[in-house]
Amino acid sequence: MQDQPTAIELVEAVADFIRNHAMPQLQGHAAFHARVAANALDIVKRELEVAPTANAEEISRLKELLGREGNLEELNLELCNRIRSGQIALDDPQLKDHLWKTTLTKLSIDQPNYSGYRRAISES
């Protein structure tokens, strides 16, 4: 057990510092890079919030889909092999469901404002 503040709170504080204190004092390229840096910290924060549960769910979906054990990377590599060889395809509703859930999670961390993600959410 780690002490307070939490990692999420620390990352939030640094992003806030960059946006509201450092950036206004920067110009041109440096200001642009500061914005990119703050956005990157937002990704870290969302990943810290979402990934522990989402990764566990992804692993259990993959184990069921593939009928084998393994860690996240091993299972994903196996899924790639089976898609490539045609052993599993979109006619399997379980595959489609898995890819959608996994991809929606990735977007909720990486780019929650992306037009394709917003549209996918509104269509569901």
Place this chain on the structure above:
Amino acid sequence: MSGETNPVAAALGEVVKKHMKGASGITGLKRLSGGASQETWAFDATTDGESIPLILRRAPGGTRPPSETAVGLSTEAKLIELAGRAGVPVPTVRYVLQQEDGIGDGFIMNRIAGETIARKILRDDEFADARPKLARQCGEILAKLHSISRDTLPPLRVSPAESEIAQYRNILKAHGHPHPVFELALKWLTDNAPPATTAHTLVHGDFRNGNLMIGPDGVRAVLDWEIAHIGDPMEDLGWICVNSWRFGNIDQPVGGFGTREDMFAGYEAAGGAKVDPERVKYWEVLGTMKWGIMCTIMVTAFKTGADRSVERAAIGRRSSETEIDLLRLLAPRQ
């Protein structure tokens, strides 16, 4: 770039004096942003009267050989000339650099006034009258571009869907990180590739919002010819529809400014072959995957330490945008 002096300024001044009638030198030389594989510089040629706005396209450091897929600058200049003759709006090429000029490979062309930044083109009032016309104009321009006789073209790589697929499959394999959605796209693209009898033409290869110079009157110039090749003409119509190039305007599939129907109508009216919307969609899928894999491998430069910038690192987290687009294209939930 601020603080950077161009090592070729003096030599460029000599070139302009020698090869451009009435020019006495150059002023205002500055490096423009963008274009990682080639340098682009803006400058003015001074004359007795009005100065002439110009662009220098030059290999980085003057001599770097073109990458596997880039055409090289003298070929690029030749393509721009041919396209201009076919009625494609392009900047006039003024001079192709020769070895004795001493500043490497490149060429000088007219600098056309206008906007290339996609978000401004899609949002600024200045372009409000142009926007509804752009999709049709893009179709007309592509029809002319695809009409250029293959006999007149300089040597270009031939890249039908199969070789594009093979290229990106290899890149993904070398990268090593698992991407089930890209695998799904590669499989679909392999199973649904256009028939071998598909007629091939010149393909621009990067015809999209961001590479078009736009004025209040519409498209003024088609830029960035460096990955031109021979292939399926529908590739160009599909690439401009990739959601990444709609810049948020998801309901305007052509570049974020127009409809496929307008682009197809313009294409057919200007003498292009009958458009096959399914094949255009095929290339939209391929383009979406291509851009996603490119985002993924841009991280390599970060991981190896070649470019430790946050900007470079963050691009890797944009490849998932194309994964959701691919799922919406290939596995819609309705």
